[in-house]
Amino acid sequence: MSENHKKVYAAPSKIQDLAIINVFDLEKEAAGLIPKGGFDYISGASGEEYTKKMNITSFKHKSIIPRVLANVEKPDTATTILGHDIPAPIIMAPIAAHGLAHETKEVGTAKGVSAFGTIMSISAYSGASFAEIEAGLNGSPRWFQIYMSKDDQLNKDILDEAKADGATAIILTADATLSGNRERDMRNQFVYPFGMPIVSRYLTGSGKDMSLNNIYAQSKQKISPKDVEFLVDYSGLPVIVKGIQAPEDALIAIGAGASAIWVSNHGGRQLDEAPGSFEMLPEIAAVVQKRVPIIFDSGIRRGEHIFKALASGADIVAIGRPALFGLALGGWKGVRSVFDYFQTDLTRVMQLAGTQDIEHIKRTSLHEQK
Numbered sequence: 019m020s021e022n023h024k025k026v027y028a029a030p031s032k033i034q035d036l037a038i039i040n041v042f043d044l045e046k047e048a049a050g051l052i053p054k055g056g057f058d059y060i061s062g063a064s065g066e067e068y069t070k071k072m073n074i075t076s077f078k079h080k081s082i083i084p085r086v087l088a089n090v091e092k093p094d095t096a097t098t099i100l101g102h103d104i105p106a107p108i109i110m111a112p113i114a115a116h117g118l119a120h121e122t123k124e125v126g127t128a129k130g131v132s133a134f135g136t137i138m139s140i141s142a143y144s145g146a147s148f149a150e151i152e153a154g155l156n157g158s159p160r161w162f163q164i165y166m167s168k169d170d171q172l173n174k175d176i177l178d179e180a181k182a183d184g185a186t187a188i189i190l191t192a193d194a195t196l197s198g199n200r201e202r203d204m205r206n207q208f209v210y211p212f213g214m215p216i217v218s219r220y221l222t223g224s225g226k227d228m229s230l231n232n233i234y235a236q237s238k239q240k241i242s243p244k245d246v247e248f249l250v251d252y253s254g255l256p257v258i259v260k261g262i263q264a265p266e267d268a269l270i271a272i273g274a275g276a277s278a279i280w281v282s283n284h285g286g287r288q289l290d291e292a293p294g295s296f297e298m299l300p301e302i303a304a305v306v307q308k309r310v311p312i313i314f315d316s317g318i319r320r321g322e323h324i325f326k327a328l329a330s331g332a333d334i335v336a337i338g339r340p341a342l343f344g345l346a347l348g349g350w351k352g353v354r355s356v357f358d359y360f361q362t363d364l365t366r367v368m369q370l371a372g373t374q375d376i377e378h379i380k381r382t383s384l385h386e387q388k
């Protein structure tokens with residue numbers, strides 16, 4: 019980011035409902051609104067951004083078979099995950115620094131997510147404190163995503179705060195022990211224009227004017243099954259391991275006490291030339307064998323994608339970039355509009371695929387393209 023950007027970061031501020039045709043359009047609109055360094059940080063991925071592209075392309079490798087005479091009307095998208103009833107199988111993914119997209123930061127996202135009625139994932143790299151985010155959540159459910167410190171006492175302090183804030187699960191993001199090779203950020207010399215109150219205790223600064231590389235380097239690199247065990251024992255909460263792409267790692271995480279598996283490649287932001295996340299989902303579901311729920315993300319842009327993920331072994335999906343573009347364009351109302359869009363789109367796909375409810379989607383087979 020240039021010196022100019024460092025001084026004033028002019029995040030969008032409008033609050034309005036959005037009429038969404040598709041979320042690709044939202045990204046184009048947001049590009050004209052969010053300052054370049056912030057937009058590239060959100061939209062960008064690592065290396066050649068091949069994996070980011072494959073996250074969407076890989077959905078095309080399987081098709082949904084239209085079903086007729088299916089006796090279906092008003093499909094029901096409601097479901098349950100780790101004890102929470104949610105109106106649709108969609109939750110908010112943990113994302114750092116929402117303040118890049120809108121001046122209301124994570125508070126705006128939290129308000130939109132809670133207005134829709136689903137679960138907010140709070141990133142350890144949030145640009146707002148737990149207390150600030152609560153103003154948007156207003157008591158609605160939240161999971162806390164931890165990036166661990168190298169210092170276990172600080173990890174305990176963070177977990178104590180997350181529990182006091184009312185987190186009902188801990189997400190351990192395990193695929194980001196270093197920053198991916200984010201070329202757009204390097205070109206823009208991007209640094210965060212504000213601090214990260216939850217993790218500033220283990221950084222050399224507040225997070226403000228620091229690069230992602232620097233922040234990741236100060237977090238813990240050597241993550242092992244012992245860390246999952248520690249989080250389970252210390253927090254007493256369900257622990258979800260996020261960033262699983264290999265079936266073997268799903269088994270290791272479950273062996274260490276994970277209560278759920280989060281299949282994700284971080285939106286293509288970490289290891290480039292990894293497969294599209296959807297490509298790995300069936301193999302992971304095959305070894306998990308429904309022992310624990312599976313959350314899926316990376317590339318969800320349409321109702322068809324949600325349907326395909328659920329038909330391939332996921333229980334719910336998480337929305338990442340599209341929610342931030344909704345936040346940029348319409349604040350909390352924009353976020354709610356994005357979640358409403360996904361629910362409406364999924365409902366249409368369910369009707370045309372002859373599936374009455376979420377369990378029905380999970381029993382549906384996709385067509386393997388020859």
Ligand SMILES: Cc1cc2nc3c(=O)[nH]c(=O)nc-3n(C[C@H](O)[C@H](O)[C@H](O)COP(=O)(O)O)c2cc1C
Pocket residue numbers: 059060061073111112113114141142143163191260282283284285286287315316317318337338339340
């Ligand atoms: C701007 C941005 C920041 C992110 N920050 C985090 C984070 O702090 N913690 C985390 O676990 N994942 C983070 N992610 C990854 C998301 O949780 C999710 O895996 C990803 O957005 C899915 O890809 P998609 O948005 O392209 O569908 C981030 C993603 C983006 C786009």
